[in-house]
Amino acid sequence: MSEFKSGYVAIVGRPNVGKSTLLNRIVGEKISIVSRKAQTTRHRISGILTLPDAQFVFVDTPGFQTRHANALNRAMNRGVTQALADVDVVVFVVEAGRFDAQDKAVLRLLPRERPVILAVNKIDQLKDKATLLPMLASLSSEFPFTAIVPVSAAKGSQVADLLSEVRKTLPHNEALFGEDEITDRSERFLAAEYIREKLFRLTGDELPYASTVEIEKFEIDGTLRRISATIVVDRPAHKGIVIGKGGETLKRIATEARQDMERLFDGKVFLEIFVKVKSGWSDDERLLKSLGYE
Numbered sequence: 001m002s003e004f005k006s007g008y009v010a011i012v013g014r015p016n017v018g019k020s021t022l023l024n025r026i027v028g029e030k031i032s033i034v035s036r037k038a039q040t041t042r043h044r045i046s047g048i049l050t051l052p053d054a055q056f057v058f059v060d061t062p063g064f065q066t067r068h069a070n071a072l073n074r075a076m077n078r079g080v081t082q083a084l085a086d087v088d089v090v091v092f093v094v095e096a097g098r099f100d101a102q103d104k105a106v107l108r109l110l111p112r113e114r115p116v117i118l119a120v121n122k123i124d125q126l127k128d129k130a131t132l133l134p135m136l137a138s139l140s141s142e143f144p145f146t147a148i149v150p151v152s153a154a155k156g157s158q159v160a161d162l163l164s165e166v167r168k169t170l171p172h173n174e175a176l177f178g179e180d181e182i183t184d185r186s187e188r189f190l191a192a193e194y195i196r197e198k199l200f201r202l203t204g205d206e207l208p209y210a211s212t213v214e215i216e217k218f219e220i221d222g223t224l225r226r227i228s229a230t231i232v233v234d235r236p237a238h239k240g241i242v243i244g245k246g247g248e249t250l251k252r253i254a255t256e257a258r259q260d261m262e263r264l265f266d267g268k269v270f271l272e273i274f275v276k277v278k279s280g281w282s283d284d285e286r287l288l289k290s291l292g293y294e
Contacts, residue, residue, distance in 0.1 A: 003053060003172070004053060004054065004055075004172070004173070004174065004175070005053065005054045005055075005167060005170040005171065005172055005173060006054060006055035006056075006057070006170060006171075006173040006174065006175055006176050007056075007057065007087070007088035007089065007170040007171050007173060007176075008057045008058075008059060008086060008087040008088050008089075008176075009056055009057065009058050009059065009087060009088065009089050009090070009091060009166055009170075010058075010059045010084055010086075010087040010089075010090045010091065011023055011058055011059065011091045011093060012084065012090060012091070012092055012093070012106055012109075012110075013092060013093035013094060013103070013106055014094075014100075014102035014103050014105070014106055015102075017093045017094060017095050017103075017121055017122075018093060018095070018121040018122060018153045018154070019093050021153040021154055022091075022093060022119065022121065022151070022153035022159070023047045023058050024047070025153045025154075025156055025159055026047065026049050026056070026058060026159060026163065027047035027048065027049055027058070027183075028049075047183055048177050048181050048183060049163075050175065050177070050179045050181075053167070054167045054170060055175045055176060055177065055179075056163065056166060056167075056170070057176055057177065059086075059087060084109060084110070084111055085111075087114070088114065088115075088169070088170055088171060089114060089115045089116070089117065089146075089166055089169045089170065090110060090111065090114065090115070090116045090117070091116075091117050091118075091119050091162070091166065092106065092107070092110060092116055092117070092118050092119070092143075092145075093119045093121050094118065094119075094120055094121065094139070095120075095121055095122050096120050096121065096122050096123045096125070096126045096132060096135065096150065097122075097125075097126050097127075097131060097132075097135065099135070099138075099139065107142060107143060110143060112144070115146040115169035116143065116144075116145055116146060117145060117146050117147045117148075117149065117162070117165050117166060117169070118139060118143075118145045118147070118148040118149070119149055119150075119151050119162055120132075120135070120136065120139070120148065120149070120150045120151065121151055121152065121153050122152060122153075122154070123150045123151065123152050123157065123158075124152040124154065124155050124157065125152075132150060136148055136150070146165070146169060147165040147168075149161050149162045149165055187218070187225070187265060188215050188218040190261075190264065191215055191218065191225075191227050191229070191257075191261055192213040192214070192215050192229065193213075194257045194260045194261055194264075195213045195229055195231070195253065195254075195257045195273065196211075196212065196213045197257075197260075198252070198253040198256045198257045198260075199211060199213070199231060199242065199253055202249055202252055202253055202256075203241055203242060203249065211231060211232065211233045211234070211238065211242070212231075212232050213229055213230070213231055213232070214229065214230045214232060215227065215228070215229050216228045216229065216230055216274075222267075223266075223267035223268060224267060224268045224269075224270065225261070225265060225267060225268070225269045225270070226270045227261075227269060227270070227271045227272070228271075228272050228273075228274075229271070229272070229273045229274070230273070230274045230275070230276050231250075231253075231273060231274070231275045231276070232276055232277075232278050233275065233276070233277055233278075234277070234278070234279060235277065235279065236277050238277070239275050239276075239277055242275050243275055250273060250275065253273065254271055254272075254273045257271065257273075258271045
């Protein structure tokens with residue numbers, strides 16, 4: 001039997017525990033967008049890591065939402081439960097020094113019929129390192145974890161140990177994707193995600209979560225990509241926040257997103273971004289489907 005292993009790995013946890021940072025650290029490219037705001041990750045994204053003896057296909061899930069019951073959050077929570085049903089192993093991410101009701105809500109969803117590895121993230125931010133061991137002991141009594149690995153996704157500490165534990169649980173399988181592939185998402189999808197990341201980062205806390213991005217046009221001409229995108233907001237007041245004084249905020253969003261795209265796509269990008277108001281978009285099931293939410 002071949003020693004090569006491959007399989008799907010779900011990364012789950014409450015919002016903002018560092019799931020996307022962990023995925024990006026493992027894959028080595030910015031596949032899943034990151035910001036300090038909860039709810040940055042809205043779609044499941046596979047990041048693919050191929051090593052000589054294994055291929056890991058990571059599914060990055062939105063943080064499970066327990067606070068708001070709109071159609072967007074219901075769609076995101078369906079993504080979490082679907083991911084758990086479709087994978088070979090689950091990595092449950094929690095934050096060192098913190099385990100609260102939101103973490104417990106995710107814990108209750110974890111499948112008992114497949115391996116679950118606990119990744120205790122942000123150990124670099126733990127002020128009193130002596131509290132780590134008691135926390136690990138306490139967590140081990142909460143669920144029959146296959147392994148518990150303290151990590152720092154931001155610094156890369158012990159991420160290799162986490163991969164080693166995940167590999168042990170993967171089935172013997174041929175590679176599921178080509179060795180050069182790092183995501184199953186299209187360039188068009190990643191372009192929208194990069195714009196959304198900059199939107200979240202550059203509008204601070206002024207802009208509520210009532211915004212998303214539609215790609216209207218994505219054309220490839222040799223190594224040049226021509227992209228036309230629309231930022232969709234919920235209210236006319238939000239439009240002014242996105243555009244900013246003298247158009248400055250929108251200009252920065254476009255410039256920084258374009259630079260990220262050029263790095264990932266390895267070619268020039270011509271990017272134009274418009275802002276449109278669609279009231280109630282985040283609670284409109286049909287509109288959400290048209291924007292790519294499952």
